[in-house]
Amino acid sequence: MHDQIKQNIMSLKMEGMAMLWQNLIETHQLPHLTAEQLLQMLLQAEWEYRQGRKQDRLVRSARFRYQSSLEEIDWNTSRNLDKNEILQLSDCSFVKRAENVLITGPTGVGKSFIASAI
Numbered sequence: 001m002h003d004q005i006k007q008n009i010m011s012l013k014m015e016g017m018a019m020l021w022q023n024l025i026e027t028h029q030l031p032h033l034t035a036e037q038l039l040q041m042l043l044q045a046e047w048e049y050r051q052g053r054k055q056d057r058l059v060r061s062a063r064f065r066y067q068s069s070l071e072e073i074d075w076n077t078s079r080n081l082d083k084n085e086i087l088q089l090s091d092c093s094f095v096k097r098a099e100n101v102l103i104t105g106p107t108g109v110g111k112s113f114i115a116s117a118i
Contacts, residue, residue, distance in 0.1 A: 002030075016049025017042045068117040079109050089118050 002025050009018045020042055024030045033041070070090055075083050094101055101118075103111045 014046050016046035019049070020045035064116045066113050066116040068113050070117045073110075073114060073117060079105070081114075086114065086118070092118070 002021075006018055006021055009021060024033070024038075024041075030038070070087070073081070073086070075081060089101060103115055105111050
């Protein structure tokens, strides 16, 4: 019966649910969950899976010059980077407030890299 349920989930193209379902079966957690808990977990898994895929798709379509992250920024060089300011920008709340952000500096100091990381 578990395999049939997984096949039905996959036929509905709900990969997030299918992965969680398989995990619950393999870890023998399925019998210990109430129907409400199981449904909530399955829905949450599918939502997170779809959000992750959406984010990946948006990043690919943005065609960023660099695939960078904040963890990759070298804070030790003498580039006058304010780590706290950049970390505050990383929450992207400036977008919701419709504020502009200017990143300035001479050629080759990593402006585009930092912008991609944010």
